Amino acid sequence: MATGRPVVTVYNCENPGEKASTLPMPQALLSPLRPDLVRYIHTNVSKNKRQPISVGAKVGYETAAESWGTGRAVARVPRAPGGGTHRSGQGAFGNMCRGGGMFSPTKTWRRWHRRVNVTQKRHAVASALAASSLPPLVMARGHRIGQVAELPLVVSDSLESQTKTKQAVEILKKIGCTEELQRVIDSKKVRAGKGKMRNRRYTMRRGPLVVYNEDNGIVRAMRNIPGVETACVTRLNLLKVAPGGTLGRFIIWTEGAFKKMNEMYGTLKSGAPMKKGYHLPRAQMENADIARIINSTEVQSVLRPKLEAPKKFALKQNALRNRQVMEKLNPACAEAQAARTQASGAEKRKAREAASKEHNKKHKRGDDTFYKKLMKAFEAKAKEGEAKDEEEDE
Numbered sequence: 001m002a003t004g005r006p007v008v009t010v011y012n013c014e015n016p017g018e019k020a021s022t023l024p025m026p027q028a029l030l031s032p033l034r035p036d037l038v039r040y041i042h043t044n045v046s047k048n049k050r051q052p053i054s055v056g057a058k059v060g061y062e063t064a065a066e067s068w069g070t071g072r073a074v075a076r077v078p079r080a081p082g083g084g085t086h087r088s089g090q091g092a093f094g095n096m097c098r099g100g101g102m103f104s105p106t107k108t109w110r111r112w113h114r115r116v117n118v119t120q121k122r123h124a125v126a127s128a129l130a131a132s133s134l135p136p137l138v139m140a141r142g143h144r145i146g147q148v149a150e151l152p153l154v155v156s157d158s159l160e161s162q163t164k165t166k167q168a169v170e171i172l173k174k175i176g177c178t179e180e181l182q183r184v185i186d187s188k189k190v191r192a193g194k195g196k197m198r199n200r201r202y203t204m205r206r207g208p209l210v211v212y213n214e215d216n217g218i219v220r221a222m223r224n225i226p227g228v229e230t231a232c233v234t235r236l237n238l239l240k241v242a243p244g245g246t247l248g249r250f251i252i253w254t255e256g257a258f259k260k261m262n263e264m265y266g267t268l269k270s271g272a273p274m275k276k277g278y279h280l281p282r283a284q285m286e287n288a289d290i291a292r293i294i295n296s297t298e299v300q301s302v303l304r305p306k307l308e309a310p311k312k313f314a315l316k317q318n319a320l321r322n323r324q325v326m327e328k329l330n331p332a333c334a335e336a337q338a339a340r341t342q343a344s345g346a347e348k349r350k351a352r353e354a355a356s357k358e359h360n361k362k363h364k365r366g367d368d369t370f371y372k373k374l375m376k377a378f379e380a381k382a383k384e385g386e387a388k389d390e391e392e393d394e
Contacts, residue, residue: 010154010255016174020156026261027268029133029152031126032283035247041124042238042245044114052108060101065092123281125238126265131247141248142205144183147176154253159210163217165224172208172228172252180207180250184227206243211236213256233257233264234274 006025012018065078077097082088091097131137133152138145145151155175162168172181187205190196207227212218215232222230231240233256241249266272271279287293294300319326326333 005150008152008154008258009150010156010258011149011175013155013158013171013174016149016155016176020255023154023255023258025133026258026265027280028126028261028265029130031123031130031281033131033247034123034127034281037120038124038128038238038242038247039245041116041121042242044116045121045238048113048116050112052110052112054106054108054110055102057105059105060099061093063092119278121238122265122275122278125236125241126280128238128242128247128249129236129251129261132241132249132251134248137248138250139248141246141250142183143208143248143250144179145176145250147179149176152251152253152258154255154258157213157255159252159254160212160214160218160256161216162221165221168218168221169225172225175252177208177252181225181227183207188226206249208250208252209240210252210254211257212254213260218254233260236264 007022008025009022010020012020063080065080067076067078068074070076075091077091078093080087080090080092090099092100094100095103135145135151138151153175155171159168159171162171169181172178184205184207187203189203191201191203195201204227206229207225208229210218210222210228210230211233212230213233219230222228229240231237241251243249264272264274265280266275266278268280268282271277317325319329323333323337
């Protein structure tokens with residue numbers, strides 16, 4: 001939402017340091033800023049001044065070209081007749097040929113103009129006027145307003161009676177527009193492209209817009225000043241208030257025009273007398289400061305207290321017993337443990353190998369020690385058995 005002062009000072013044209021009077025800020029200059037709407041409306045409204053253009057119906061076909069037919073090892077495109085020139089034998093008519101016809105040629109009955117909603121146009125103008133009263137947006141657009149007393153800049157109605165350009169330039173310089181006028185003069189450059197050959201040779205920045213109530217010579221006085229434009233308060237145009245669809249045009253108001261703004265656009269409480277059924281746009285939020293709204297006494301009084309999160313106590317673990325905790329404290333512990341495990345594994349492996357060798361040595365395959373011991377035992381038993389048999393035989 002645009003913000004501005006409730007009261008605006010009216011400065012005297014002859015003596016800018018003298019304050020003639022004060023005026024209340026019109027409600028239209030407090031409208032919400034809608035750069036999206038301004039850009040959309042400007043794009044469509046600017047299309048309504050285009051003139052229909054198209055290519056001629058016979059362009060590209062004004063030659064007696066005929067195809068050579070087959071058998072010449074060339075394309076069958078029609079070719080220019082004759083001889084002795086570069087043109088003879090060249091392709092013609094086709095859209096791929098130099099000097100040929102255009103594919104799907106443009107027509108004059110194209111949809112050139114656009115219908116724009118009237119209420120949207122009025123909202124866009126109100127938004128552009130509100131942006132013109134904010135110094136940051138005006139400076140961001142490129143205007144030099146360092147010497148201007150305040151925005152919106154309102155001067156006395158004597159400016160409307162000026163008929164000489166010299167007098168108008170002196171007044172503009174007195175009210176702080178010297179740098180702005182010089183900026184416009186320095187910006188005059190030759191246009192890039194073919195437009196310089198089509199009656200639009202130079203480009204120039206836009207200067208201040210002078211809004212008046214009655215034309216008592218002001219249009220004649222201002223029309224030859226580079227960059228300065230004039231507009232009647234009853235016929236404000238978005239193309240002048242926001243050139244290029246960009247907010248922040250530097251506007252100089254006369255006292256009569258500024259007084260008539262409420263009559264033209266009305267207020268938030270009442271409609272516009274001169275625009276039937278029109279009401280100024282309202283911002284979706286009167287106050288966009290969310291933090292201020294939430295922290296206000298009215299909102300905080302109906303909110304429940306903030307829930308406190310339960311305290312979290314740290315779990316104390318013994319790093320000498322918990323390997324994961326030890327690895328967090330000392331990442332090298334894992335490598336040391338792996339080295340110890342590997343070393344102990346090697347020692348155990350060597351011990352197993354030594355025990356196996358000792359066992360194999362004692363129980364060597366093919367050794368008859370056990371056999372001899374066994375045979376001695378059987379021999380003794382056998383002798384005892386033989387002795388018993390002999391005794392029985394006797």
